[in-house]
Amino acid sequence: MAKANVVSFRRTGKSIFFALLYGLLSAIAINDFLNVTNSYSVGVLGAAQLIHALNGHLSMSLLMTLFNVPLFIFAWRVFGFRYILFSGLAALANIVFLGIIPPMVLVKDPLTNTIIGSAMIGLSVGWCFNNGFTTGGTDIIVTYCQRRFHKNVGFFANTVNGLIALLTLIFFGPGRIIYTIIGMLTVNGLMDYAFASQTDVMVVIFTKRADKLIKQLRKFTHGATVLRGEGAYTGKPTDVIMVVTPRGQFTFLRDLVKAVDANAFMSIQKSDVEQGEYTHYSL
Incomplete structure (x- = not known):
């Protein structure tokens, strides 16, 4: 129990x-990089x-x-x-932070501003995704679609952000849309890179404490299947538990398991x- 509390505290x-x-x-990226060059972010x-x-x-x-x-009501x-x-x-x-960080011109080149600002947003969003939550906004919809349809988060983000690029073109002309598109591609590319959980993995667990572990796995989002095995050299019983889960939830x-x-x-x-549904426990 103490180990489980420590794990929960650290997480x-x-x-x-x-x-x-x-x-x-993200506040630094908006106030000090993207707004400097009139390049618009995603979502x-x-x-x-x-x-x-x-x-x-x-x-x-x-x-x-x-x-x-x-969007938060939906996510709840x-x-x-x-x-x-x-x-x-x-x-x-x-x-x-958007209200605290003062707007400053740190870099004059518009392309550099766009890439740096977009990279900061893309990486930070991906890190949040990897820890099991979003940054709000359209990320909530993107996460839902990724879990529902098992495609890269960048795929859905590009679809959502296409509307922003179109509105940029309509209201501000082609000059700004070039940097906006470059920024969007940078955000989504680094978000996909940082967000490792878009890939599902199969975890095979070999344990001699399956009964206790099964009770804890019932609290996990995804199903598990238990196989009864035997060590080839020792001849002692060893249980094998198989779980399919998004990579981002593997840390949890x-x-x-270690607790x-x-x-x-x-x-x-x-x-x-x-293929098919994998949501039951086979015990």
Whole structure:
């Protein structure tokens, strides 16, 4: 029980750190890089930039708040409270830092500004995804689609952000859209790179404490199948538990297993093809 509490504490601390890091990096990216060259970001950030550019009386903090409220209600119903907790912290940190970070011209070249700012956003979003939560906004919809249809998050992000690029072209002409498209591609490419959990893996667990481990796995999102085995050299019984899970959730699964059986052996294999439903326990 003590080990499980330590694991939970560390995971919570790690999630808080990356939520705050996203808020800081994304605010710096917007205020000091993307806004300098009038390049618009992705998702809600990009939409808020566009509306703010059209109507300067509406602050980005207010727009971010208004956009995120209905999406967080959806996320609460679909993903649960923990998902909302850290996503809300990430969104709140972004709103606060947007108001704190002073706008500065750090780099004059527009292409450099676009790439640096977009890279900061893409990496920080991917790190949040890897820790089981989003940064709010359209990331909630992207995460839902990724889990539902098992495609790269960049695929859905490009679809959503196409509308922002189109509006940029309509309202501001082709000059700004070039940098906006470059920025979007950079964000989505690095988001996919950082977000390892878009790939499903099959985890095979060899344990002699299957009964206790099964009780804990019932709390895990994905199903598991238990096979009764025997050691070839020792002749002693060894249970084999198989789980298919997104790679990003493997850390949670590994910590759960180690908290129950520190001597458990785990083998991880990439799952390239899936068919049918795998949501039951075969005990």
